[in-house]
Amino acid sequence: MERILVSACLMGQRVRYDGGAKTSSDELLAAWKAEGRLVPFCAEVEGGGLPVPRPAAEIESGAGGAAVIAGAARVLTTGGDDVTAAFLSGAQAALAVATSFGVRVAIPKEGSPSCGALNIYDGTFRGRRTPGQGVTTALLELHGIKVFTEEHIADAAAYLRDLDR
Template sequence: MEKILVSACLMGRRVRYDGGAKTSSDAWLARWREEGRLVPFCPEVSGGLPVPRLAAEIEGGAGGAAVLSGAARVLATDGSDVTAEFVAGAQGALAVARAHGIRMAVLKEGSPSCGALSIYDGSFEGRRVAGQGVTTSLLELNGIRVFDEARLPEAAEHLRTVEAHSRTLET
């Protein structure tokens, strides 16, 4: 059975920067939880950041790939550089995914770690830009498909395709 990496905050864990969760009541996540597929993970906590913590954004909305290449930093609202923690968290997510043979993830949209389609622009004024977070970028670079919580039907179809392909290879 395929395992799925999932943002811990979507599973009700209070790991977000503000000490809260973003619990999802989506039927797909509930089903996958019952099936024992989900592997909850918070890259920011894994990377060593506390709960609660200052909000952070990628400078200039440059995206996770720029952070991974050293071309951009992740900064907290007080200007402190938390790039190392975000990169360590992304590496931790990849290690967990590899340990479980995970080939797909469902991560929290908008996060500087987990954003799959959009991130905040680095101004701390609530503006989003197209882009990926640090963890999403690292996972995608390593062949792990990432979906946000609004694209769960698409994620379910991808899961069906992956499992059908695996069954074909086994025969």
Template sequence: MERILVSACLMGRRVRYDGGAKTSSDAWLAGWREEGRLVPFCPEVEGGLPIPRPAAEIEGGAGGAAVLSGAARVLATDGSDVTAEFLSGARAALETARSHGIRLAVLKEGSPSCGALAVYDGSFEGRRVPGQGVTTALLERNGIRVFSEEQVPQAADYLRTLET
């Protein structure tokens, strides 16, 4: 049975920067949870950041690949550089995925770690730009397909191709 890495906040865990969750009511996720497929994970917490914590964005909306290459940093609203924690969390997510044989992830859209389609632009003014978070970029670079919680039907289609 294929396992699926999933953002812990989508599973109701209060791990977000503001101490909250973003619990998903998606029927696919609920079914996969019942089947025991889901491996909940929060790269920011695993990377050493507290709950709650200042919000963070990738500078210039450069995206996760730029952070992985050292061309951009992840900065918090208080001005602190949290790049090291984001990189550590991304590496921990990859190790968790590898240890479970995971080839598919469903992660929280917009997050500087987990965004699959978009991230915030670094201005802390709520503007999104196309791009991936740090964890998503690392997972994809290592052959793990990442879908946002807005793409669960596509993730289900991909899961079917993995299991045929």
């Protein structure tokens, strides 16, 4: 049975920066949870050791997770604190968990500086998004884990069916 790494906030865990969750009501996620396929994980909290709640953070200049991994960009809070090390540690922890479960598919929370798959916030803290990936998503994909957003769970299901063949 293929396991799926999923953002803990999508599973109702209150781990987001604002102390909330972004619980998904997707039926496929619910079915996968019932089957024991899901591996919920929050890179920022479980891996990076960041508190809940915590200041919002964005990747400077909307540079993206690959730039952070390469050391060419930082993750900063609204107050200007550099939390890059926590985001890198969280990404490494997510990869370690995924590897330990043999995960080949991940469903992260879109927009996050850790988990954004298609877009992230642009680093200005003005609510503007830009195309790009978060740090954890970039690292997972660098290691061959296919990432789908919560809006593309049906695509993840099709991918899983292909893997099962």
